[in-house]
Amino acid sequence: MPLLELKGVSAGYTGASVLNKITLSLDAGEIATLVGSNGAGKSTIAKLVSGILTPMQGEVIFDGKSVKGLSASDRLRLGIAHVPEGRQIFGGMTVLENLRLGAYSVPSRLSMDIESQLAFVCMFFPVLKDRLGDVAGNFSGGQQQMLAIARGLMSRPRLLILDEPSLGVAPLLVNEIFQLIQRLRGEGITILLAEQNARQALSIADRGYVIENGQMVMEGAAAALAGSADIAERYLGIGTSIGANEDKDARMARELLRIVA
Numbered sequence: 001m002p003l004l005e006l007k008g009v010s011a012g013y014t015g016a017s018v019l020n021k022i023t024l025s026l027d028a029g030e031i032a033t034l035v036g037s038n039g040a041g042k043s044t045i046a047k048l049v050s051g052i053l054t055p056m057q058g059e060v061i062f063d064g065k066s067v068k069g070l071s072a073s074d075r076l077r078l079g080i081a082h083v084p085e086g087r088q089i090f091g092g093m094t095v096l097e098n099l100r101l102g103a104y105s106v107p108s109r110l111s112m113d114i115e116s117q118l119a120f121v122c123m124f125f126p127v128l129k130d131r132l133g134d135v136a137g138n139f140s141g142g143q144q145q146m147l148a149i150a151r152g153l154m155s156r157p158r159l160l161i162l163d164e165p166s167l168g169v170a171p172l173l174v175n176e177i178f179q180l181i182q183r184l185r186g187e188g189i190t191i192l193l194a195e196q197n198a199r200q201a202l203s204i205a206d207r208g209y210v211i212e213n214g215q216m217v218m219e220g221a222a223a224a225l226a227g228s229a230d231i232a233e234r235y236l237g238i239g240t241s242i243g244a245n246e247d248k249d250a251r252m253a254r255e256l257l258r259i260v261a
């Protein structure tokens with residue numbers, strides 16, 4: 001049974017319809033990535049799952065049950081944690097204070113206490129462990145992103161939604177963050193990853209969903225999507241030219257993707 005399903009979900013913001021009948025399914029223990037360009041609707045999907053936004057139509061199902069009517073904090077208690085785009089950490093607070101906030105509304109669901117969850121999280125983020133008392137606002141973009149993910153993990157989620165974790169992060173740390181996401185899957189955490197960085201996202205994901213203008217235009221095994229010339233051209237920054245060179249370029253794109261994947 002999938003851990004998360006969206007069935008024909010449409011949504012929008014006051015006056016503007018954004019998503020049109022999105023259907024997706026994510027099995028427990030997998031990473032699914034939502035890829036697509038600026039404004040495609042990735043973050044909107046993330047918000048629908050975590051309960052920040054309510055669908056106009058369709059259903060969000062978590063662990064076999066509709067989450068209709070459940071608030072974001074209800075869903076956090078069920079095990080859905082959302083690490084929002086732009087991190088939104090509290091810059092004036094310490095690392096430890098930020099982390100504790102992540103566990104704020106959920107202790108009743110946890111069999112382990114906050115201190116052991118903190119120890120678990122610190123194991124994944126040694127850089128944070130050494131700086132628990134530091135003010136978070138002084139951290140680099142990448143370190144703040146790690147803190148945001150760590151804060152999300154403090155609720156001991158079953159589903160972790162990561163919205164653009166690579167945004168505003170230096171390239172070296174981006175690799176580290178993607179490796180870390182894979183390790184979290186290794187811990188049995190199911191991950192929904194929204195990313196403009198389609199290449200890296202598809203290289204670590206099991207399934208991929210391509211969103212364009214609020215529509216799901218393609219879906220499939222992440223490796224297959226990464227190998228598709230169409231995807232390469234549109235989302236991986238590898239252009240195919242017209243005419244006779246087209247096949248050659250597509251081939252080159254596939255070669256390149258095999259190397260980077």
Ligand SMILES: Nc1ncnc2c1ncn2[C@@H]1O[C@H](COP(=O)(O)OP(=O)(O)OP(=O)(O)O)[C@@H](O)[C@H]1O
Pocket residue numbers: 013014016018036037038039040041042043044045085164196
């Ligand atoms: N709070 C809002 N109010 C009104 N419109 C919004 C709001 N948030 C997003 N939108 C619009 O909804 C559409 C989808 O936005 P969304 O943030 O889901 O895209 P995205 O795929 O996450 O893009 P990005 O890669 O830039 O983060 C865009 O046209 C955007 O302008």
Ligand SMILES: [Mg+2]
Pocket residue numbers: 042043044085163164194
């Ligand atoms: Mg977004």
